[in-house]
Amino acid sequence: MDRNERIMEIMENGLIAEEIKRLKKERNAIILSHFYTRREVQEVADFVGDSLSLCRAAVDSKAEVIVFAGVHFMAESASILCPEKRVLLPVPDAGCPMADMVTAKALREEKEKHPDAAVVCYVNSSAAVKAESDICCTSANAVNVVNSIENREIIFVPDQNLGAFVSLHTDKKIHLWPGFCHVHHNIDEEEIKKLQDMHPDAEFLAHPECRPEVLRLADHILSTTGIMKEVERSGAGEFIIGTEKELYAKLKRKYPDKKFYPASGKAVCYNMKKITLESILNSLRNMEYEVRVSGQVREKAKKALDRMLEISGN
Ligand code: 13P
Ligand code: SF4
Numbered sequence: 001m002d003r004n005e006r007i008m009e010i011m012e013n014g015l016i017a018e019e020i021k022r023l024k025k026e027r028n029a030i031i032l033s034h035f036y037t038r039r040e041v042q043e044v045a046d047f048v049g050d051s052l053s054l055c056r057a058a059v060d061s062k063a064e065v066i067v068f069a070g071v072h073f074m075a076e077s078a079s080i081l082c083p084e085k086r087v088l089l090p091v092p093d094a095g096c097p098m099a100d101m102v103t104a105k106a107l108r109e110e111k112e113k114h115p116d117a118a119v120v121c122y123v124n125s126s127a128a129v130k131a132e133s134d135i136c137c138t139s140a141n142a143v144n145v146v147n148s149i150e151n152r153e154i155i156f157v158p159d160q161n162l163g164a165f166v167s168l169h170t171d172k173k174i175h176l177w178p179g180f181c182h183v184h185h186n187i188d189e190e191e192i193k194k195l196q197d198m199h200p201d202a203e204f205l206a207h208p209e210c211r212p213e214v215l216r217l218a219d220h221i222l223s224t225t226g227i228m229k230e231v232e233r234s235g236a237g238e239f240i241i242g243t244e245k246e247l248y249a250k251l252k253r254k255y256p257d258k259k260f261y262p263a264s265g266k267a268v269c270y271n272m273k274k275i276t277l278e279s280i281l282n283s284l285r286n287m288e289y290e291v292r293v294s295g296q297v298r299e300k301a302k303k304a305l306d307r308m309l310e311i312s313g314n
Contacts, residue, residue, distance in 0.1 A: 101179035206242030
């Protein structure tokens with residue numbers, strides 16, 4: 001894109017953002033965004049955060065409408081937690097491939113194999129899977145959630161990498177599920193070693209969805225909010241960022257005096273990128289696409305989410 005095209009884009013985005021602001025007021029709506037959405041989307045959001053803080057923001061909001069700039073399971077969680085609100089996902093097929101790696105039926109079969117195990121499900125899962133689970137967790141609280149459970153055995157779905165990370169911090173027997181997030185699973189151990197050789201003073205901050213061999217190289221293993229906080233807290237001047245590239249770009253803008261290196265140029269969540277300013281505008285104009293979880297599935301899934309929020313200090 002040349003300079004003139006970029007100026008045109010900024011002007012167009014400005015006009016769309018103005019209209020979004022007006023419609024938000026008219027509809028009594030808020031926009032919640034995950035850190036992996038596009039920069040211009042995060043700029044119109046009322047709150048940007050990790051999966052745990054987004055759940056809390058949904059519960060705490062007084063708005064009647066929540067536009068979720070994120071993926072389907074996030075909008076579902078908001079609907080489960082806040083049935084009185086209308087939850088809109090601007091692009092209906094913005095999904096999470098990892099969440100699709102476990103179904104309620106397959107989980108029921110696994111439960112039959114391990115009748116004494118409790119089920120912990122990562123929030124990156126469908127409402128139906130949450131309804132089959134005892135408690136949910138996010139990347140920010142997975143270790144605490146697992147250790148809060150009385151059962152000695154745990155079925156952990158769907159992320160094998162987060163589950164393996166948790167198993168290092170508990171004496172419980174964890175049955176892992178073979179799910180993974182392609183964005184983090186493809187971050188390569190050898191690439192990290194090369195980056196560490198080139199930048200020996202850099203702290204390597206990795207998301208727990210990365211493979212165990214990558215996590216072994218990390219100075220800190222953190223959720224997306226945890227990575228933001230560590231950069232703020234740390235005295236270091238250089239960081240290798242082991243998560244989706246939008247967080248790296250955000251950190252670079254926020255801390256121009258520090259140096260950041262992406263763990264992989266290919267760590268992009270295309271589903272999060274489906275959410276554009278235009279799709280948010282259409283969503284508010286046409287009140288689409290509504291995500292609603294109801295009936296028994298909602299009730300059961302809410303128990304698993306509420307239990308997580310209780311132990312996470314909400
Ligand atoms: P957190 O933002 O909770 O760390 O999760 C990352 C993620 O992959 C969300 O889809
Ligand atoms: Fe799913 Fe990975 Fe994208 Fe998160 S980053 S929404 S886990 S595919």
